[in-house]
Amino acid sequence: MTITAPPREAATPPPPAGPPAARRLGGLLLRQWRRLTAMRTAIVLLFLLALAAIPGSLLPQRSLSQSAVSRYFADNPTLAPLLDRLYLFDVFSSPWFAAVYLLLFVSLIGCVLPRALEHARALRTPPPPAPRRLTQLPDSTRLATTLPPAAALDAVEEELRVRRYRVVRRDREGSAELSAEKGVLKETGNLVFHLALVALLLGLAGGKLWGYEGSILVPEGQRFCNSFQQYDTHSAGAMVDSGDLTPLCVGLEDFRATYEEDLTAASFTADITHGGPGEEGESTTIGVNDPLRVDGDRVYVTGHGFVPRFTVTLPDGTTFDDVSAPFLPTEQSTMASEGALKLPDLGAGAEDQLALQGFLAPTGLVQGGILTSIDPRPLAPQVALVAYRGYLGLDSGLPQSVYSLDASQIERDRLTEVGRANLSAGETMTLPDGTTVTFNGVSEFAAMQFSHDPGQLWVLGAAVAVLAGLLGMLLLRRERVFLRAAPAPGDGGTVLDVGALTRGSGDGAPRFAALTDDLRAVLATRADSRTTRAPSGAAPETGGAPA
Incomplete structure (x- = not known):
């Protein structure tokens, strides 16, 4: 009996010992960039900037009064040279203050600009489809009406548009549904606030440099x-000389x-x-x-x-x-x-x-x-x-x-x-x-x-934009409402499953209750108006042939 050895598999090259140095460096820089452009980092840098400005208000500054700095040196001959090495008499033109200032700019710009581009795309995106289980939303209920599904959704859509919702109707798996949302400008106010804050800092910096x-x-x-x-x-x-x-x-x-x-x-x-x-x-x-x-x-x-x-x-x-x-x-x-x-x-x-x-x-x-x-x-x-x-x-x-x-x-x-x-x-x-x-x-x-101060008008416009963005953040609410219509079993009519999601507010339940009460009233009014009109070609209830 002859025993034949199985065929030998082709040898595969061993995996690389590690990523290339350029890839490792790129990954490190990407991680550091994401960490720098995080909103938490921007808040920390803003706090450090305020903290760094404290010595400028407590100690005399050469840019304001050279004589006051000279008196401080005369009164504190031991401490003053040490503080001078730390640029504490030139705080607002010191390298460390400029570093914090520039890092704050980069952090805010790197954080806000991508969010602004994403929000611009979201403004053109219709409301998302309704979830499969509306009962899992924070606020949900069920409405019954004698109207057929299409007429019921027509009545609800009209009411929601009056309330300035963006409304989209879809047919999914044989069921008619409706998605509506409003308060998208709340995120716009958030972005306007942060972009205006960047513009405000730029205006202040320009005013200091060229003023x-x-x-x-x-x-x-x-x-x-x-x-x-x-x-x-x-x-x-720093950018001004006597000829300017x-x-x-x-x-x-x-x-x-x-x-x-x-x-x-x-x-x-x-x-x-x-x-x-x-x-x-x-x-x-x-x-x-x-x-x-x-x-x-x-x-x-x-x-x-x-x-x-x-x-x-x-x-x-x-x-x-x-x-x-x-x-x-x-x-x-x-x-x-x-x-x-x-x-x-x-x-x-x-x-x-x-x-x-x-x-x-x-x-x-x-x-x-x-x-x-x-x-x-x-x-x-x-x-x-x-x-x-x-x-x-x-x-x-x-x-x-x-x-x-x-x-x-x-x-x-x-x-x-x-x-x-x-x-x-x-x-x-x-x-x-x-x-x-x-x-x-x-x-x-x-x-x-x-x-x-060449940055005065720039700062004024940015301050107004900061206030407008802040008002938008505080006063607007992001709300989404979903409805799914299904024929009612038995005697006809429609059953509407309603769910809502409210973000940025703690009064979602009372607002949802008020909305559903209004929708129930609209559906009842529309149903009553349909029943009071006799169908075309039908005989009156007292009998007899149609006229």
Whole structure:
């Protein structure tokens, strides 16, 4: 007996030891992308962005006040350098804040755009077919009517369309059914909300990058031009340089402040002229909530104060007539103000300089030799002056305020007090060397802010869209109603199985009960109307041949 060996099967190649490196890398990137574009990640990043902004509100920022940052370094010489390494004095331009901001943008866009495309397809998709077992839906019931199936569905379809449902009728396996839905715009409101939130963040970012603002005190009769060199304080976006500023000059002609009976400020109005450099300009009036708007730029009145005016006469007869400097208010209720007037050009020597440091009371009252202000209106202006002579340090290269004296010059005896007095308008103080200082009275200044924000209209439109989307999310309900008609056994008529599914609301059962009650009433009314009409060609109930 010969034994034949079975045929040998062809050898199959062994499976690959693992996916290629490119496939592994692609899978890893896809997983990370899905994780980044998840809504949970967007919420976490939004929370981190709010958390990252906290140091910017607690610590001074270089973009807002370099002098405040310098004072913080002087007061905290050990801690400030460490915070500076972490960009905590430049929070909103720091790399880590920009990273969180950009990740939030990518997450929101990657999350919302696919949902928007899917929702656009869903808007064109008819309502889905009715489930096979309507009794398994959260709300279901059965309605009976004497109408045939087609007429019953006609009555129900008409009622649902009146209620703004989208309705589709189908025949499945010999049964007539109806699918209806409404509230699809609830998801539209959700998407509009998130897309508008992205647009809002983009508008804010664009406004910060290409926007700028500056603040300045403008005395009556003077003007300023839109230049970083003229502003007292200014801030600008990273994409702005001095050549991008709008060529606009504003002059203050007159300022008026009105007060209530309790002496609280009621309104500030300023008569100004505005135009390009070298132009005479147009006249207009602006207020706190009524700024000047020119080509997207705005000029606001943010406050006011007083400018004391002096006449200084030197022993040799040289007169400096009507010199002045703004005094900054220290009490808003009485407009008591403090300031300094620096006169560095009184003589040829560096040590021959004069400074007047004072306290201004718009309506002054001297009690016990101390000047106080009792009214914010300039009814009886008085000033308490202290005169210093010496070196002001204006050419030292160190920054100092134009509204106060450098205290270090007084402490180092570079400025020496040479006189003090309380003066009313028209009174004169004489210094030991024969120099006279006459208080001429006060005029007013307006604190103005120039603002350029190219993203303002974008932010406004996005904010309105956010509100509209939020209202759509809160007020609309996603509802689906399904009906299946079957002939009633026995005496004819129709049995309607009704089911409903309501999402995003806890009052689905009462709404379904109200809907079925209305459908039952519609079916009954339609059945009654059919029975009251005699069929065509039929004999009346009393007998006899048809007419």
